[in-house]
Amino acid sequence: MARVSLRVNGTSRVVDTDPTTPLLYVLRNDLSLQGPKFGCGLGQCGACTVIMDGNAVRSCSLPVSSVRNRAITTLEGLGTVARPHPLQRAFIAEQAAQCGMCMNGMIMTAKVLLDKNPNPSAGQIKDALDGNLCRCASHLRVIRAIQRAARERA
Amino acid sequence: MAPHSISRRDFLKTTGGLVVSFNLFEPVLSLLAQGGTPLSNAGGLSPDQLDSWLAVAPDGTVSVFTSKVDLGTGTGTALGQIVAEELDVLISKINMEIGDTTRTVDQGRTSASRTLERAGPQMRQAAAAARQELLKRASASLGAPAGQLTVADGVVSVAGDSAKNISYAALVGGKPFDTKVAASGEQWDLKVAPEVKPKDPKDYKVVGTSVPRFDLPPKFTGEFTYAHDVRVPGMLHGRVVRPPVVNSKPASVDEASVRNIPGVVKVVQQGSFVGVVAETEWAAIRAARALKVTWSAPPGRFPAGPDAMYDYLQNTRGFSERVGVDNGNVAAALTQAAKRFEATYRWPFQMHGMIGPSCAVADVQGDKATVWSGSQAPFITRNGIARLLGIREENVHFIYREGSGCFGRLEPDDAPEDAALMSRAVGRPVRVQWMREDEHGWEPKGPPQLITIRSGLDGQGNVTAWDYAERTLPWTDARLSPMLASRQTGIRPDENGFAIGGGDGIPYAFANRKTTAASIPWMTNPNPLRTANLRAPYAQARCFASESQMDDMAAAASIDPVEFRLRYLGESKRTADVLRAAANKAGWQARPSRASGGGGGGSAGGSGNIATGRGVAISGMAGTVVAQVADVEVDKSSGKVTVRKVTVAHDCGIIVNPDGLRNQIEGNVIQGASRALMEEVVFDSAGVKNVNWNSYPIIRFREVPDVDIVLINQREMPPMGGGEASSIATGAAIANAVFDAVGVRLRQVPFTPERVLRALRAGTV
Numbered sequence: 001m002a003r004v005s006l007r008v009n010g011t012s013r014v015v016d017t018d019p020t021t022p023l024l025y026v027l028r029n030d031l032s033l034q035g036p037k038f039g040c041g042l043g044q045c046g047a048c049t050v051i052m053d054g055n056a057v058r059s060c061s062l063p064v065s066s067v068r069n070r071a072i073t074t075l076e077g078l079g080t081v082a083r084p085h086p087l088q089r090a091f092i093a094e095q096a097a098q099c100g101m102c103m104n105g106m107i108m109t110a111k112v113l114l115d116k117n118p119n120p121s122a123g124q125i126k127d128a129l130d131g132n133l134c135r136c137a138s139h140l141r142v143i144r145a146i147q148r149a150a151r152e153r154a
Numbered sequence: 155m156a157p158h159s160i161s162r163r164d165f166l167k168t169t170g171g172l173v174v175s176f177n178l179f180e181p182v183l184s185l186l187a188q189g190g191t192p193l194s195n196a197g198g199l200s201p202d203q204l205d206s207w208l209a210v211a212p213d214g215t216v217s218v219f220t221s222k223v224d225l226g227t228g229t230g231t232a233l234g235q236i237v238a239e240e241l242d243v244l245i246s247k248i249n250m251e252i253g254d255t256t257r258t259v260d261q262g263r264t265s266a267s268r269t270l271e272r273a274g275p276q277m278r279q280a281a282a283a284a285r286q287e288l289l290k291r292a293s294a295s296l297g298a299p300a301g302q303l304t305v306a307d308g309v310v311s312v313a314g315d316s317a318k319n320i321s322y323a324a325l326v327g328g329k330p331f332d333t334k335v336a337a338s339g340e341q342w343d344l345k346v347a348p349e350v351k352p353k354d355p356k357d358y359k360v361v362g363t364s365v366p367r368f369d370l371p372p373k374f375t376g377e378f379t380y381a382h383d384v385r386v387p388g389m390l391h392g393r394v395v396r397p398p399v400v401n402s403k404p405a406s407v408d409e410a411s412v413r414n415i416p417g418v419v420k421v422v423q424q425g426s427f428v429g430v431v432a433e434t435e436w437a438a439i440r441a442a443r444a445l446k447v448t449w450s451a452p453p454g455r456f457p458a459g460p461d462a463m464y465d466y467l468q469n470t471r472g473f474s475e476r477v478g479v480d481n482g483n484v485a486a487a488l489t490q491a492a493k494r495f496e497a498t499y500r501w502p503f504q505m506h507g508m509i510g511p512s513c514a515v516a517d518v519q520g521d522k523a524t525v526w527s528g529s530q531a532p533f534i535t536r537n538g539i540a541r542l543l544g545i546r547e548e549n550v551h552f553i554y555r556e557g558s559g560c561f562g563r564l565e566p567d568d569a570p571e572d573a574a575l576m577s578r579a580v581g582r583p584v585r586v587q588w589m590r591e592d593e594h595g596w597e598p599k600g601p602p603q604l605i606t607i608r609s610g611l612d613g614q615g616n617v618t619a620w621d622y623a624e625r626t627l628p629w630t631d632a633r634l635s636p637m638l639a640s641r642q643t644g645i646r647p648d649e650n651g652f653a654i655g656g657g658d659g660i661p662y663a664f665a666n667r668k669t670t671a672a673s674i675p676w677m678t679n680p681n682p683l684r685t686a687n688l689r690a691p692y693a694q695a696r697c698f699a700s701e702s703q704m705d706d707m708a709a710a711a712s713i714d715p716v717e718f719r720l721r722y723l724g725e726s727k728r729t730a731d732v733l734r735a736a737a738n739k740a741g742w743q744a745r746p747s748r749a750s751g752g753g754g755g756g757s758a759g760g761s762g763n764i765a766t767g768r769g770v771a772i773s774g775m776a777g778t779v780v781a782q783v784a785d786v787e788v789d790k791s792s793g794k795v796t797v798r799k800v801t802v803a804h805d806c807g808i809i810v811n812p813d814g815l816r817n818q819i820e821g822n823v824i825q826g827a828s829r830a831l832m833e834e835v836v837f838d839s840a841g842v843k844n845v846n847w848n849s850y851p852i853i854r855f856r857e858v859p860d861v862d863i864v865l866i867n868q869r870e871m872p873p874m875g876g877g878e879a880s881s882i883a884t885g886a887a888i889a890n891a892v893f894d895a896v897g898v899r900l901r902q903v904p905f906t907p908e909r910v911l912r913a914l915r916a917g918t919v
């Protein structure tokens with residue numbers, strides 16, 4: 001066990017954990033954040049995506065010891081139902097999910113995309129999200145939601 | 155030779171023309187033959203009490219209690235709309251309470267897209283009865299006859315004198331109704347308050363509108379609690395350990411092999427069930443990986459791969475052979491046909507592929523248990539756990555928490571039993587989540603199908619004969635079958651599993667038509683090719699085979715494929731209407747397939763290596779009818795099929811929530827394209843080979859087609875299912891579009907580039 005300091009959603013947190021533990025389990029079990037989801041644990045689906053230093057990363061595949069003092073944002077760090085982030089508002093407006101199990105990854109990946117490219121084409125959205133799997137096939141709605149968010153931000 | 159491989163010759167032994175399987179099965183006793191009790195599926199609150207269905211809070215909130223669970227398809231919102239409509243309360247006042255076995259009536263499992271069709275009227279009538287009761291009480295309180303009362307937003311007023319009013323909340327808020335309602339039948343067939351007259355659909359204000367889904371906002375913020383997010387005090391983490399090859403059992407388990415992992419609490423072994431429990435999730439995962447288990451030599455093997463599997467289906471006698479329809483004289487008509495067609499179509503094992511794997515929390519304390527999961531069948535899961543633990547059904551409290559979109563996978567919900575076994579072993583609540591390889595490897599698969607159609611045309615291009623024969627596996631792990639942990643601890647399944655079906659999935663009125671289905675015996679012990687219902691079960695393959703054969707005949711007769719189909723839809727007006735609607739929306743130009751021999755549109759569309767084509771297919775499911783037109787591109791150099799657009803016309807009776815329905819249709823079509831283009835379980839005699847997303851790919855953003863939808867609303871009809879019907883014809887429409895583009899007929903799913911390329915070179919597959 002080791003004490004690991006993390007910066008999550010703007011707050012410093014210290015956890016006492018096996019340092020090989022993937023970040024995902026620390027976020028979910030030690031810090032009670034349930035936005036990031038376990039989908040595959042293999043870096044293949046995107047369900048566990050968080051933003052670290054401005055990039056979308058897969059928390060299932062990052063040992064917590066490797067992210068000490070890095071700035072991590074989870075879905076909870078964007079907004080709440082009462083005060084949604086504009087991107088979350090766009091997903092609500094487009095009703096862009098079925099089960100929603102993949103949506104953490106969709107929204108976090110889209111956040112990074114829009115931060116870097118505020119006005120992406122449909123093709124650029126598809127490229128950015130191509131590594132995020134959705135079994136319910138909400139893809140078209142996700143694309144529309146991201147386009148709406150870009151539009152409403154403009 | 156690999157240690158577990160066997161040759162096909164060992165596997166199949168021919169005896170007098172009949173091929174029987176060899177070494178495939180352990181002897182399986184049926185549960186009843188052992189004197190065991192079959193699983194009961196009853197329970198829940200009494201349906202003849204209004205309080206079992208509805209409660210009004212002092213603030214006017216109406217809680218709606220239902221055991222029809224929302225699987226991420228929006229049925230919770232749609233049922234809420236139906237109740238809000240009947241009661242005349244604001245939709246914002248509806249609070250859905252879903253899937254708690256101590257607080258709901260057993261309305262049967264949630265599957266087959268029957269929620270709105272079956273539970274819709276149940277909830278509507280319960281609400282109509284509640285409204286009648288509330289009006290009666292308001293009448294007494296306001297001193298006006300019930301006939302003079304109107305309701306708006308949960309407030310009852312005297313018509314023409316709105317100052318005289320009283321709210322539902324004031325009438326019953328916070329108190330039980332304590333009112334009996336008529337109820338008969340059970341589960342899907344339960345009838346509630348049938349004598350109460352509901353609203354005339356003409357007056358609907360909420361039903362038929364795109365009410366935003368109740369569940370979505372918190373799903374976009376991380377505030378929604380899925381089964382995977384349930385945490386209870388004192389909870390430990392469990393992981394299951396499954397055998398590396400099919401059918402082997404743990405001969406010995408070396409507990410010392412995980413003792414050095416901090417946080418390990420217990421290695422749990424019962425029968426052939428093996429699991430580990432630890433203080434942290436990561437310790438449980440590490441221990442499950444590190445645990446040394448010596449596995450017994452397996453007593454039975456799978457066919458050596460997908461091809462051997464189709465041979466097995468072809469050559470093994472069915473335990474159940476059924477005739478669906480038998481009209482006219484098919485044999486004679488085939489003999490007399492001017493042109494005969496015979497083809498065999500293959501559909502592989504496929505996965506449900508939940509994005510979030512199976513997960514449950516169980517807390518077993520003495521003879522009581524509480525369980526949380528995303529089961530499609532709360533009462534069946536509850537009763538299965540009672541049987542597994544040997545405790546009373548009422549002592550198991552099942553609480554539904556939504557899981558991942560599951561498409562049938564959580565009708566047999568395994569994780570609650572894994573969690574229950576481990577919780578009992580450690581005396582504390584245990585959360586079990588399957589790893590990705592557990593889910594891909596051990597989820598019950600959609601069974602493979604082998605379909606042969608012989609058909610004939612007369613000299614004028616009329617279909618004179620249709621002989622459809624299907625061979626497939628039963629569902630070994632659906633409905634009331636014991637889950638994995640039950641089987642591992644010695645609870646035997648029924649002998650063969652469920653053999654269902656017998657139709658060809660199409661509504662054409664041919665004078666001479668026969669359909670048969672054979673269910674072939676399959677293993678019922680715990681194994682990675684266990685079978686269960688997968689979205690639109692069996693129907694996609696039936697449609698693929700039938701609609702491909704239709705397309706072949708239309709091309710041979712040089713008749714436009716839409717026109718050709720319409721000739722046989724005289725009796726099925728709604729199907730003919732969706733077919734015309736889809737064709738119109740897609741801008742369909744009447745012409746024979748370009749691939750047809752006789753005078754089509756000339757050379758294929760497209761340019762260079764890219765050929766373009768369009769194809770059509772129709773389907774029906776439990777009253778819902780759908781037509782689809784696919785526009786595809788085929789890269790002749792690589793064999794890659796790209797689906798550009800699918801146009802869908804859909805009629806499921808009255809539409810409760812148009813945007814919710816569109817959401818379902820988009821998902822169905824895209825998932826249907828995924829299954830047709832790329833999905834196949836790969837296995838050898840020892841087990842399943844594709845146990846992650848790289849080896850079992852599903853459709854990605856870059857490959858997703860546009861979906862253009864025409865909804866046909868039948869206001870005078872009851873609501874019917876929208877959750878599956880539009881997935882059925884997508885594969886067939888794509889196959890027909892590929893035929894139109896490049897003139898090769900695909901008869902085996904998936905349409906991978908390699909297979910398409912081979913077909914292009916050979917002229918067919």
Ligand code: FES
Pocket residue numbers: 037038039040041042043044045046047048049058059060061
């Ligand atoms: S859970 Fe991390 S990529 Fe799938």
Ligand code: FES
Pocket residue numbers: 097098099100101102103133134135136137138226509558559
């Ligand atoms: S919405 Fe269900 S997996 Fe994407």
